[in-house]
Amino acid sequence: MATETRPANRRGEILDHASRLFSAHGYDGTAIRLIARASGVTEAAIYRHFDGKAQLYDEVIRAKVREHDIAGDLAGHRGRGGIEDVLRTVADHVLSLAQRDPELVRLMSNSSLENDQGRATIFREVRSPYIDFLVEEITRRMAAGEVRRIDPVITSRCFVGMVMDCALNAGMWSRLAGAEVDAQTVVCNNVPIFARGLTNDGAASPSNDGV
Amino acid sequence: MATETRPANRRGEILDHASRLFSAHGYDGTAIRLIARASGVTEAAIYRHFDGKAQLYDEVIRAKVREHDIAGDLAGHRGRGGIEDVLRTVADHVLSLAQRDPELVRLMSNSSLENDQGRATIFREVRSPYIDFLVEEITRRMAAGEVRRIDPVITSRCFVGMVMDCALNAGMWSRLAGAEVDAQTVVCNNVPIFARGLTNDGAASPSNDGV
DNA sequence: GAGCAGAGTCAACGTTCGCTCACCTCCTTC
DNA sequence: GAAGGAGGTGAGCGAACGTTGACTCTGCTC
Known part of the structure; x- marks a missing residue:
């Protein structure tokens, strides 16, 4: 075969194609053969770069997760605005992330069974940053009296879960009900x-609200 | 081979074992061979009762869904109590369903990729009854002034999504964080x-509250 | 230029998969 | 009791799978 273009970063190319195919067809539905063909190499070449299919999948998940710095994005919003602003920040970020990176959404959806380690990675690197941010903000605002006395962890998990469920299943609803519902409408x-x-009756939010 | 016990309802037995195995190992992870062995028959016998693996999976989903009458269960609670009671009814039912039927939960989790028709069936037969009930109750209470003006459909979808996310991922959290969180605690x-x-400021709930 | 290591190819391996075929019982029906 | 269909068996098909081994090519270093 001709020299082809130089490999440059063959490993990265393989990861990209693997990510696309795994997210589209799932773990079992994606044959190494397909990834090889899409990457323009043979199967054996893939085994030069990765130890096996399972490890390739793990690397795909890790690479995909590393594309985003959720905790970093949220850090700038720490302590800003009222509790409603905090919730809006989280919800907006989740939904825009889902819109920007549909592959991530598909990988999250499919990670239920195939490869429990990948599922745990996604939980740790995608869900947890949102929840940790929310827990911190809620706890702070509970101490300040803005927020009622509730369990910050449970509340945060459930709020993030609600938004994630919304992001993951938006496609299903539009397919089932016909009418597309805008993500922004859901947030609003x-x-x-x-x-x-969440808001305490007695106290208005300290920095927001009431103009 | 000896006469074995009579088949009686061989088809049902196969469905039971298939349900268990599909929910435990997913669609691709479950070989017809395994289902046959578990059911005490050969593969060929399974093809006497079902047209193929895909149809068998569909039948499993349909049979599993038919085990429950969610809409019927909820019908008795129509128009009863305040909005908080309505939400509690839905949340309790979802979580107790998940606890009573872990197979259903696993099938829901795994249905993301494998067999889109099964996924649609689960949405239609499991999610929708909860949402329909909630939409009706919220709409009624909005008209009565108990509930603020919000979008009943979006609100219902998201509430049910939140509870489902909680039911589906409870296992993951306890595995990741170590501490188990009781479903009842989450609801409370x-x-x-x-x-x-959801509650309107001006109006107390009509039949509940205030005692 | 010899030596070497990384990256790639080609061909094949052993296994497993979904599925089918020919044949064999039973059980019911006339 | 002959007929026949439903339900079951055992063997095996062709295809696809993940993986490997033997080999080649290329570019770098002494």
């Missing part, structure tokens, strides 16, 4: 509900 | 938050 509807449920 | 924490977020 639900964030105020949750914020209102 | 979150239902009041959501209810409070």
Whole structure:
């Protein structure tokens, strides 16, 4: 075969194609042969770079997760605005992430069975940053009296879970019900509900609210 | 081979074992051979009863879904109590369903990729009954002034999504964080938050509250 | 230029998969 | 009791899978 273009970063190319194929067809539905063909190499070449299919999948997950710095993005919003702003920040970030990176969404959806380690990685690197941020903000605001006395961890997990469920299943709803529902509309509807449920009666939010 | 016990309902037995195995190992991870061995028959016998693996999987989903009458269970609670009671009814039912039927939970988790029709069936037969009930109750209570003006469909979808996410991922959290969180604790924490977020300021709930 | 290591190819391996075929019982029906 | 269909067996098909081994090519270092 001709010299082809130089490999440059063959490993990266393989990872990219593997990521696309795994997210589209799942772990079992993606044959090494397919990844090789898409990457323009033979199967044996893939085994030069990776120890096996399972390890390749793990690397795909790790690489995909490393593309985003969720904790870093959220850090800038620490302590800013009222609780409603905090919830909106998290919800917006999750939904825009899902929109920017559909591959990640598919990988998250498919990671239920195939490869429990990948699932744990996604939980740790995608869910947890949101939850940790939320727990910190809620705890702070509970101490300040803005937020009612509730369990910060459970509340944060559930809020993030709600938004994730929304992001993961948006496609299903539009396929089933026909009508597409805009992510922004969902946020505008639900964030105020949750914020209102969290807010203390006696105290207005310290920096926001009331103009 | 000896006469074995009579088949009686061989088809049902196969469905049971297939349900167990599919939920435990997923679609691709479950070989017809395994289902046959578990059912005490040969593979060929399975093809006497089902047209193929895909159809068998569909039948498993349908049979599993038919075990429960969610809409029927909820019908008795129509129009009863305040909005908080309504939310609690839904959340309790989802979580107890998940606890009673872990197979259903696994099938829901795994249905992301494998067999899109099965996924749609689960949405239609499991999610939708909860959402429909909630939409009806919220709409009624919005008209009555108990609930603020919000989008009943989006709100219902998200609430059910939150509870489902909680039911589906409870195992992951306990594996990751070590500490098990009781389902009832989650309900007690979150239902009041959501209810409070939905309730109109001016009006107390008509039949509940205030005692 | 010899030596070497990384990256790639080609061909094949052993296994497993979904599925089918020819044949063999039973059980019911006339 | 003959007929026949439903349900079961055992063997095996062709295809696809993940993986490997023997080999080649290329570019770098003494």
